[in-house]
Amino acid sequence: MAKVLVVDDEPNIVLSIEFLMEQAGFEVTSAADGEQALEQVATHTPDVVLLDISLPGISGFDVLEALRSRPATALLPVIMLTAHGREVEREKGFALGANAYITKPFSTQALVDQVQAVLAEKTL
């Protein structure tokens, strides 16, 4: 069973994503800030990360940069999931190595599809 890590500081959003991922058949863990996220990646080795940008402490971009800089996680699929919808932020996300970029509020179906697509790409 593929593991999904949800990184967001809004409990209600985490709640909804947890429910969606579980329904889609994934194992879900969550982190409320960047530090926790990096810890979780190390301990739980998720197959995909859903990453918010505005986080307390280090930002989502910083987390992504850290992941890409480490060999173990350099290829870990990361989907940015954020309320920052501007083009500059989107471009920055891709430049730092995000696999996908979804803006909030998102379509639940599209989110699930995207997670599955990323995982399928990874297994190929």
Place this chain on the structure above:
Amino acid sequence: MRTDALILSAVFGYLGLLFLVAAWGDRRAEQGRSIINSPTVYALSIAVYCTAWTFYGSVGRAAQFGPSFLLIYLGPTLAMMLSPFIIRKMVRIAARQRLTSIADFISARYGKSVGLGALVALISLITITPYIALQLKAITVSHAVLINYPQSADSILYNERFWMDRSLWVALVLAVFIILFGTRHLDASERHEGMVAAIALESLVKLVAFLAVGIFVVFILFEGPGALFAQVAQTPALSQLMQLESVPGGATGWVGMLLLAFLAFLTLPRQFQVLVVENVDEQHLARASWLFPLYLLLINLFVIPIALAGLLLDAGDPDSFVLTLPLSAGLEGLPLLVFIGGLSAATGMVIVETIALSTMVSNQLIMPLLLRSKALHADSRGGLARLLLRVRRVAIVLILLLGYLYHALIGDTYSLVTIGLVSFVGAAQFAPALLIGLYWRGATRLGAMYGLIAGFLIWGYTLLLPGFAQSGWLDAALLTDGPWGVGWLTPYALFGLEEWDIYSHSLLWSMLVNVGLLVGISLFTRPTPLEQTQAALFTEALHPNLQTTPLQRGQTTQGALYELLVRYLGFKAALRVFSKRTHNFELTQPHLPASDDVIMRAEQALAGSLGNASARILINSVVRGEALDIESILSMLDTTTQTLEYNRQLKQKSDELARIGQDLQSANDRLRELDRLKDEFVAMVSHELRTPLTSIRAFAEILASHQDIPESKRQHFLQVMVLESQRLSRLIDEILDLARLESGRMPLNAVPLDLAALADHSLEAIARLQEERNVSLTVAIDERPARVIGDPDRLEQIIINLLDNASKFANQEDPRVLLHLFKQNQHIYLCIEDNGVGIEEKEREQVFEKFNQLLSGDQTTGKRPKGSGLGLPISRAIATHLGGRLWVENAQVLNGARFVLRLSEAVNI
């Protein structure tokens, strides 16, 4: 004691001293170490204005007409105050064109006209002769008083034979003296440095003498001014005399006398000589413009006290009070000093006046005639300079003899002051041609000529003729009934104008006709090219461009020019013209063309000796081509003026543009900054709105697509949706509030209220929430009621917001919050503290920025409390709008953050 021998030796001793000073001044001038190059000497030389008329006559006039004599000195004071505008211009013109007298000046202004110069010289001679006579009379009378006191002076004055007449001898001695140091030089140039030095000394002597007699009368004869005026007050006739109303002619008399003195100060030949011709440096005017009026003030200080004292003590003829008062006290030395002072006043005037007149006679009357005779041109080298000096010497003797004759024939009928004023009005006739010519380019030679002649004739008819009538030379009925019995032609009351004093009367009519003809004829006559050129050079004299431009354009050889100069001025002067640039000049190549500069200097040198009109004739005899024509001068002045003006405008415009550009740039920068802030704000707002919206949408979709969710979970999801919707609404409300506050459109209901009661109310409203959070709350309200002006709803919003924040940021283990309300210095303070981690110094202003939630949060838990990030910005905006302040500082009791709301205490609720 007062023997003739003693007096004569004093007189000759004094004249000898003057001569030595003059000789010294001349020698220093030759060595190039001028002693008169000083504004003080210049101011003292101007004081030649104060003649024997001042020295003896002021007291006489004060005794007769009260303080009106002061007008004679206020006129010059006015002229000196205006010197930057009038005299400075005259000085600059005279220096540039080397003009030798007022006749030369006026002639030069009107196209170097020989006729006009001759006219001015002639009129000067006629109008000034009585004035010279006046000085001779003063010397003679004062001498007689000194010798005869206490007997009347008249006895010896009337019983002398012709050769015994002292005035004649005085005139002859003075003539010799003036010839000795007025025409010592072969080089008869316009300046007389030695004479000026001697005149300055004379001014000092007369001032000292007058002050001495004044101090004697006031402090020794009367024991101080208080005692003197106390005695006067007891004599009604005297105290009345000192009223201002005693001026003859009333208000018109005042104005007329002031104007007369003002004009005469500028036009009297001797004043023109010292003020303009003898001026060494234009800069001297600055100090002289207050030093000379100060001199006038000093010399007039004791006039009224002496007059009053003389009248009180009945000291005889008021014109002799200065002598008879010390004589009556039995003094010997002081009367002699006073006599010498009077002598210095008289001789000073006679010397300068005679030199000025003799220069006019030789340059304006004789020289032009001589130049016409062909014989003169063949004269030997330098011979003309000697001839010129001879002419002047003869002129000096003749002028003094003329003065003597006037004195001997009609002098006795007039008092000193009367003669002086007659001359004043005569000299004032030059004023229109002089002053209007300085400022109005359109004034022409014919206008000046007819104005002058007419003004002079009216002067003669209204002042001179009556003098003859009074002396018995004419029928006295002329004065009472008019000529041939025609009443309106009466000299003292033309056209029935009777109330005026005779001088204002004469001044009015003569000036009216003089100015009228000058302006009228000028408007209808065409000036010659040279006239136009000179008019431009005079009216534009202060134009900076005119200082450096050569005004002569013509061709001649150096040899021809040199020849001319040698013939008329002698070798030395010729060399001076040529060798100004080249030292050890030797005319090796006489066939080479002379430069414009040399031609100009040659003309100036000739003008300085012979007058400008003669110089022009001589220069034209060797130089082909004309002086710069009017068009070139005007275009020169205009182009530069226009260019300067144009440049100034350009610069102004470009400065303006640069400033506007700068303003635009900064406005643009501000707009960009505002635009950036707006973008950021919109991005932040949208981010904040998206967050609750995300949950709502996600759960809505979940609930829609998953029908099989257990009921408890379903309820939970629905509750989340409701809460997030509420959060969304609140956020939108806050954003709108903030927008309204920032744009100033927030309606605030400012009413008097009690902040303590409001705090109570807020605490109640939030009590349940605090309980839930387990916050221990301490309330300390020291001021009750705490009267302020504000919007109760909004203030409550602030208090609740602060309390809410405090409980959120308080220590999670043991949350404690303190509310403290107190009054200090007419302010109400509401402070809310918590026991959280506090806010660092650098972040204390950031917390009031929009959406700037403290990202650091509670470091221990890594969690941050939730909020919109707009509460504090809104609270601060409200506080500011209500005239208060909101800030954060270190908590004083609980060690966390402390938010302080400060409002002004309301009075008179």
